[in-house]
Amino acid sequence: MRDFVTVNQQPYSKNRSGGIIQGLQGRRPRFGLATRIVISVVVFVLTAEFMIYVPLIAHYRDNWLRNRLSAAYTATLVLEAAPRAMVSPQLSRELLDSVGARIIVLKAHGTRRILAATTLPPAVDEIYDLRHWSFLQSLASAWRTYFAADNRVITVLGAAPMGGDGIEVTMDEGPAKEALHSSAARALMVSLTISALVSALAVIILHVVVLGPMRRLTTNITEFGADPENASRIIVPSGTTHEIGRAEEALATMQDTLVRELTQKKHLAALGLAVAKINHDLRNMLAAAQLLSDRLGNVTDPLAQRLAPKLVATLDRAIRFCQTTLTYGRATDEAPRPRFVDLHNVVAEAAESVCPSCGSRVAIVNNVNVGFVLWADSEQLFRVLMNLMRNGVEALDRAGPARGRSAQIMIAADFAGDDVIIEVADTGPGVPPSVRAQLFTPFSSSSRPGGSGLGLAIAADLVRAHGGSIELAPVDDDADENTGATFRITLPQRRRPAVAA
Template identity: 70%
Template sequence: MRDCVTVGQKPQDGGPGWRREHRVLRFGLATRVLILVVAFVMATEITVYVPIVANYRDNWLRRRLSGAYTATLVLEAAPRAMVPASVSRQLLENVGVRIIVLKTHGTRQILAAAALPHEVDEFYDMRHSSLLQALASTYRTYTAKANRVVTILGNAPTPGDAIEVTMDEAPLTAALHHFAWRVLLVSLAISMIVACLAVISIHLMILRPVRRLTTNLIEFGDDPENAARVIVPSGHRHEIGCAEEALATMQDTLVRELNQKKHLAALGLAVAKINHDMRNMLGSAQLLSDRLANVTDPLAQRIAPKLVATLDRAIRFCQATLTYGRAADEVPKPQRMELRAVVTEAAESAALCGSERIEFANKVAPGFEIWADPEQMFRVLTNLIRNGHEALVRAGPSPGQSARVTATAHHEGGRAVIEIADTGPGVPPMVRAQLFTPFSNSSRPGGSGLGLAIAADLVRAHSGSITLVNDADSTGAIFRVTLPMPPASA
């Protein structure tokens, strides 16, 4: 049993906001279970107790009738005048009755009689009494006043005969009180023993594991980022054991999610600081790249436009985005665009981080159009192509394959489908479940784990989808991007 106290006080400035001090009395689970078990056992004992007492009374009366019938055998064996009055009284005293009457073939015969009562307080026929009648008569006997006289009628051993006795009820009342108290004490002892055993068993099997769960929940709630506070399952196969395993899984997931969000927040702050200086650096680089336009070298003339376009794209991206964690990407501005040229440009950008030994095959048909934002689709394709290049650089191609990244596109079911495939080792099964989750799938040294997550977010912004194709007949990884077709009015 525990007291839960909430204490409040009047503000020092005397202003509004009283919080009254109150005390809430709350019973613990163990105390509640003990009270309930004792109550249930006592209710069961009472249900059995009353019929037991009534049965004791009936047996007591039957013994009196049996003694009275034995006395009738003695009285009938001798001639009426031959039984002295003293012997008759002695028989009545031994049996404990005042009058013995034998009913035979419809006739009543008083065999012995002592002091006759002025009146009989109750007549009880044991031959035809029901359970309710027995319980009611037992109650009247238990609560009877002194000097009550009752008449009891019961069957005699001889078929067709009945024996009737009139007796003082005081000895029966005293015997009933003594028996009732004895049964009550035994019932209380049994109730306490059963209740204690039940509470101990329930405490060991239920309450203690539940208390372990609640304690862990409270401690984990105080510091949900601390992995050391994740509950360690007991390994039991019952329902609470399964709840512990589920709680451990949930807490472990929550710890990782909170730490990931914390890292994202820190990354967002860092990128926000970097963004300002990066724009200045890229601005300076843009001024230098503009001077390449005046160089007469054919190679410089060919590279300068692409360099300028890349720097322009980087500057716009820095101005539009602070961090992935803040997800400040602009809303897509879709338009009809030719895909093949964007794929080529993305491949050239991604190949800067790759190797000359890796082949890129652009199998997108000339004139194939999609409905997308050119800048954002360029970022999607760059991330996917770079992902394939890095996989080939890091692990090499699959046995019997050349190092190659392939881009294809086709229409399927009224949607545009773009596939970027590589001949690398493929994606490990353990990584696939969180492939598009930030910071969870980067196995490359120095990688951020954001490339596929950014691509997935940009594709979803276009009302499309991106998936990893699990094709048993193919080698490497195949990423499929599905985009809606342009509206008819576009």
């Protein structure tokens, strides 16, 4: 009997996907990536400029004060070179005006002498000794000057000419503050101009290198999400070797896989609906066949008497399959109800169901000892063995046995610790290497015409439900390729039963 399956896979909902995409489209960020980059670049540039700007202003102020000291130094040379009392008040005021000072004092040999003076201030607000000056003092004094009042008076000390101890210049801080503000404004304008140019260049480069490709990615993701079954919306990689290029290749691979998966699930859903209808009608047909088979019990023919119970059992089993809607995708198989069963009898029954009249073509050899008892669900174990035997018979009918061997399927079993190992081996052409990786995957392992690729998948599910495992025994590298296939089933046991002699 052919394997019929129904897949309970809901097709991908375009409306649902579209709603998600529309929801994502509706939540636009307040600032786009380009705007954020511009703001970040401006902030970073201004921060860097500020770190340079403040020391630059402090350095400008120090230079301005040193220029005043240089002018005072020259005035001191003039005043010292003139004979006593020969400097007129007019020349003294002009010298002080050129320096921008109120008083010039020369310190020499422990004494202080006023060389020139105008109106004396009531007090001096701050004294700066440029002979012993540090960077932090320069920054602090520049900050105080920038935000100071306009009527402050300061005294600046510097090196003196002609071997003196020092020179003191007392002046109004207003001109220094005005020059500092002017220099700060120019530096600020230069900083803002640099920030604007750097930001514009950065945005252009980022748009070409990053934003453009990223926008292409996001646009494709949005369009593909609106119709994920449309293969024409799969992104075409640009071929670049940077990170975004690799992201495009990964996205294209993912989208291609998703399209194929959705297409397959759509087909499986349609198949499930068709099989559900077939299952309904097939159950009615089998019920009618069961009524007719019951009448075979009244026939006196010995062959009919021998085959009638087997036919009735087979029909009962088929009706139960239909009644419980044994379809792969719906996973409606009942949980195993294990008990102690005679494996030899189960193998014999499965062999008769698979090949009742093919003894001349394929021999099914039951190598399981009579009375070999194990803990399993007899019905599900029957289905597992029947699927494996049917695959072997069809392989031998299609390709024939390996050279020098007869067409046989051999079933053997033995205990291995707390497990039972069941092996189903055939002398057919074996399993191609290209199929082994997905041997137990539905709809992917069948290589024969008309095959559904479900027999091994169903067998694997039933074995796993018992807590066991099924695998294709590895092929010896030195052996011939056409050495047949051996499936090994491992079933955990409740306890090790005694093997009948």
